[in-house]
Amino acid sequence: MHIPRRGGEPVFVDATGRRRRLFVVLGGSGGLVLLLVALALLAGFTGAGSGGLPGWPGSNAGRVQGTAAVTPSAARPTGSAGTGPHPLTGAASTVAPPAGVGASAAATPTGASTGTAPIPASSTHRVVPTQTPSGHPSRKP
Amino acid sequence: MGVRRLRREPRAHWVLLCLFMLVLLGELCLNGYVSHVGAEGSGPTEPPGAGGVAPAAVTSGPAVQRVGGDGSVSGRAMPAKTIALTFDDGPDPVWTPQILAVLSRYHAHGTFFEIGSRVNQYPQIARQVVAAGSEVGSHTFTHVQPGVTSGWRLNVELTLTSNAIAAATGRRPVLVRPPYSSQPDAITGADFAALRRVGADGYLVTLADLDSKDWQRPGVAAILGASQPTGGAGAVVMMHDSGGDRSQTVAALNVLIPRLQAQGYRFATVSEGLGLPGPPVASAGQRWRGYGLRFAQLGGAWLARGMTLLMLVAVVLAAARLLVQGFSAVLHVRRVRRRSRGPLDYLGPVSVIVPAYNEAANIAATVRSLVRNDYPRLEVIVVDDGSTDATADIVTRLRLPRVHLVRQDNAGKPAALNTGIRYARGDLLVLVDGDTVFEADAVGRLVQPLKDPRVGAVSGNTKVANRKGLLGRWQHLEYVIGFNLDRRMFDIARCMPTVPGAIGAFRRAAVQDVGGVSAQTLAEDTDFTMAVIRAGWQVVYEPTAVAWTEAPATLRQLWRQRYRWCYGTMQAMWKHRQALVQRGPAGRLGRRGLSYLLLFQILLPLCAPMVDVYGLYGLLFLPVAKVAAVWAGFTAVQVATAGYALHLDRERYGPLWSLPLQQIVYRQLMYLVVFQSTVMALLGGRLRWHRMARTGAATAHARATARR
Numbered sequence: 001m002h003i004p005r006r007g008g009e010p011v012f013v014d015a016t017g018r019r020r021r022l023f024v025v026l027g028g029s030g031g032l033v034l035l036l037v038a039l040a041l042l043a044g045f046t047g048a049g050s051g052g053l054p055g056w057p058g059s060n061a062g063r064v065q066g067t068a069a070v071t072p073s074a075a076r077p078t079g080s081a082g083t084g085p086h087p088l089t090g091a092a093s094t095v096a097p098p099a100g101v102g103a104s105a106a107a108t109p110t111g112a113s114t115g116t117a118p119i120p121a122s123s124t125h126r127v128v129p130t131q132t133p134s135g136h137p138s139r140k141p
Numbered sequence: 142m143g144v145r146r147l148r149r150e151p152r153a154h155w156v157l158l159c160l161f162m163l164v165l166l167g168e169l170c171l172n173g174y175v176s177h178v179g180a181e182g183s184g185p186t187e188p189p190g191a192g193g194v195a196p197a198a199v200t201s202g203p204a205v206q207r208v209g210g211d212g213s214v215s216g217r218a219m220p221a222k223t224i225a226l227t228f229d230d231g232p233d234p235v236w237t238p239q240i241l242a243v244l245s246r247y248h249a250h251g252t253f254f255e256i257g258s259r260v261n262q263y264p265q266i267a268r269q270v271v272a273a274g275s276e277v278g279s280h281t282f283t284h285v286q287p288g289v290t291s292g293w294r295l296n297v298e299l300t301l302t303s304n305a306i307a308a309a310t311g312r313r314p315v316l317v318r319p320p321y322s323s324q325p326d327a328i329t330g331a332d333f334a335a336l337r338r339v340g341a342d343g344y345l346v347t348l349a350d351l352d353s354k355d356w357q358r359p360g361v362a363a364i365l366g367a368s369q370p371t372g373g374a375g376a377v378v379m380m381h382d383s384g385g386d387r388s389q390t391v392a393a394l395n396v397l398i399p400r401l402q403a404q405g406y407r408f409a410t411v412s413e414g415l416g417l418p419g420p421p422v423a424s425a426g427q428r429w430r431g432y433g434l435r436f437a438q439l440g441g442a443w444l445a446r447g448m449t450l451l452m453l454v455a456v457v458l459a460a461a462r463l464l465v466q467g468f469s470a471v472l473h474v475r476r477v478r479r480r481s482r483g484p485l486d487y488l489g490p491v492s493v494i495v496p497a498y499n500e501a502a503n504i505a506a507t508v509r510s511l512v513r514n515d516y517p518r519l520e521v522i523v524v525d526d527g528s529t530d531a532t533a534d535i536v537t538r539l540r541l542p543r544v545h546l547v548r549q550d551n552a553g554k555p556a557a558l559n560t561g562i563r564y565a566r567g568d569l570l571v572l573v574d575g576d577t578v579f580e581a582d583a584v585g586r587l588v589q590p591l592k593d594p595r596v597g598a599v600s601g602n603t604k605v606a607n608r609k610g611l612l613g614r615w616q617h618l619e620y621v622i623g624f625n626l627d628r629r630m631f632d633i634a635r636c637m638p639t640v641p642g643a644i645g646a647f648r649r650a651a652v653q654d655v656g657g658v659s660a661q662t663l664a665e666d667t668d669f670t671m672a673v674i675r676a677g678w679q680v681v682y683e684p685t686a687v688a689w690t691e692a693p694a695t696l697r698q699l700w701r702q703r704y705r706w707c708y709g710t711m712q713a714m715w716k717h718r719q720a721l722v723q724r725g726p727a728g729r730l731g732r733r734g735l736s737y738l739l740l741f742q743i744l745l746p747l748c749a750p751m752v753d754v755y756g757l758y759g760l761l762f763l764p765v766a767k768v769a770a771v772w773a774g775f776t777a778v779q780v781a782t783a784g785y786a787l788h789l790d791r792e793r794y795g796p797l798w799s800l801p802l803q804q805i806v807y808r809q810l811m812y813l814v815v816f817q818s819t820v821m822a823l824l825g826g827r828l829r830w831h832r833m834a835r836t837g838a839a840t841a842h843a844r845a846t847a848r849r
């Protein structure tokens with residue numbers, strides 16, 4: 001039986017090198033695009049707050065001075081003025097008097113542990129459960 | 142093969158793949174974070190009074206406070222007869238424009254505390270707010286409660302939101318309204334710690350004097366009642382322009398603004414009310430960071446949707462394939478049963494051709510098993526393809542009758558096969574790898590389908606001899622599934638793409654029709670089979686003709702073998718691509734066989750890395766129960782399929798336990814091979830012929846079975 005010798009270049013072999021160059025360029029461009037996308041992805045997480053507050057006099061003012069400027073009665077229209085349906089007003093009226101400001105303003109954030117924050121109404125503090133935005137269109141099924 | 146110009150193996154595609162997977166994971170994670178996927182209860186879970194106590198300077202301070210990083214507090218209240226309407230949770234494409242319209246009707250301004258991720262979704266709404274003279278503040282990126290959020294995450298939330306607002310409006314927000322906040326007296330110790338962080342970042346915390354509670358939709362009258370200060374005092378009023386139906390808010394504003402304006406009130410932004418300059422112009426750098434963020438967020442959403450679609454398509458395709466395979470398997474089992482009724486027929490002399498290159502470990506067992514076959518007239522032709530080991534000597538020393546040794550210089554397996562075919566005297570040719578051990582009735586059973594003069598080639602059933610260890614078990618299962626489901630389907634659909642080199646029978650006329658075995662591809666068996674089908678011959682599968690083969694025992698060897706198979710199959714597919722548009726048997730091969738290979742052996746494996754990334758994303762962001770259920774479902778189907786294949790092959794079910802573990806290493810190896818092959822095919826370089834080192838496992842198996 002005659003079986004001819006099968007010649008021919010192996011499939012896919014790029015004799016001219018043109019295809020190789022094309023795909024090297026394509027791959028390089030793809031890599032560049034990926035790098036740009038990665039950059040865009042990371043960029044949004046960078047950049048910190050400026051720290052400066054235009055128009056806020058003495059934004060780093062002393063504690064006592066800062067709080068002394070506040071007149072709670074004028075600043076708190078919801079205070080004991082009593083706007084009927086507010087369940088908060090009852091709690092608000094029990095807030096420590098301005099006399100305690102100096103002491104408590106110096107307190108650390110976890111004032112309770114230092115014992116220098118004589119606010120008896122702590123149990124009435126609550127978190128307001130406002131509506132959480134929902135129904136994002138991109139939510140996964 | 143001609144002159145081999147071996148270039149350095151390219152590596153850059155692995156870097157690209159890693160980068161792609163990282164970017165995909167990052168994008169999906171951003172989307173998961175933004176869409177609250179898997180967020181454990183999106184509301185606050187803190188019980189009342191938790192988080193300690195905040196300083197009285199805060200809790201009894203005014204609505205707008207500057208909390209320094211050192212804990213210093215200074216505050217300002219709205220002047221008398223001044224209302225700062227504030228709207229949280231926007232922008233919203235429905236309600237924000239309606240609220241802006243009401244404000245505009247009464248020449249009033251408001252302050253909108255917007256959620257950063259929503260600003261990215263609706264930047265044009267945020268721009269409308271600024272264009273209408275109102276102010277935009279920050280309400281964090283995903284509406285997190287600052288008091289229970291870790292410090293670094295709060296910082297990230299603020300930065301992201303600032304960048305998003307800068308990109309949308311061109312201005313940097315200065316005001317922050319902490320989500321879930323209300324009046325100052327609700328601030329807890331934990332909240333205060335968070336506010337110090339907010340203040341240290343340069344923001345003014347804007348709480349509220351009056352909380353309209355409009356999000357509860359208490360009715361227009363109730364909203365009005367809660368939003369009006371008494372005694373002419375100024376106030377920051379909290380409302381919402383998103384998060385649900387806000388028609389009550391809009392209706393209340395339509396009454397509130399004219400009523401209070403009639404009492405001499407003015408409606409200003411928070412900054413206007415306090416006499417502060419508005420939000421400063423954002424730097425170009427910050428705007429660009431914001432553009433990047435918006436692009437990434439929207440891109441992430443698109444990718445997540447695309448991935449869902451891809452998974453859906455893959456599941457549907459897999460289900461369809463399973464149905465077709467099950468159906469064809471049942472049909473094929475019946476067909477084989479009909480065919481194998483009665484004794485085996487003698488169909489004329491058979492020439493068994495064994496191309497061997499450095500097969501010293503197995504060749505003796507292979508040849509012995511062939512000679513021991515019960516087929517009446519059988520000659521064995523071993524073609525030694527220039528082995529550098531003792532392959533030829535071993536065959537000579539066997540001194541077996543009906544065994545002929547032909548030597549040639551190393552010219553590759555296709556050339557060795559052609560040499561053997563030239564030397565053969567029988568009209569039925571059985572092609573066997575040098576590492577395969579035949580069962581005693583394998584040759585007789587293998588040639589039976591050739592009774593049908595339309596059949597040009599028959600595929601036998603290859604089984605893995607070395608099934609020890611995970612790798613052996615995995616390959617054993619893969620072979621059983623491939624031969625008992627895939628091949629039966631190919632047989633029924635008459636589009637068998639490969640008669641394996643390990644065990645296949647060919648009619649001499651068919652071999653002549655296609656002019657012998659071509660050396661143009663690395664998978665000469667696939668190339669050869671496709672050519673036979675395109676020449677008009679039928680190719681069928683005979684499951685009862687069993688040959689034992691030695692499977693690669695290490696991952697490296699497996700990689701090399703699969704790389705050669707995959708690249709070779711791609712070459713054969715490309716070589717025979719004309720079959721797609723041909724008529725008759727060739728068209729069947731093209732449209733059924735080639736499409737199947739393209740879809741299930743190239744395209745889906747190429748998408749598989751993305752599926753793995755999606756799986757990782759699922760672990761991080763989707764409910765664990767859901768992920769576990771999906772995984773269990775897929776595994777159950779996989780195990781059931783493999784179990785059916787084992788049943789068809791009368792194999793034990795023992796190795797099934799190793800199937801779920803395939804997901805970890807084996808699966809990745811299988812799809813990375815496809816990726817590597819695809820890249821190499823595109824680049825068009827020459828490949829070395831990858832060989833695996835033989836250990837003689839098939840021989841050991843033959844001895845073991847012989848002793849039985």
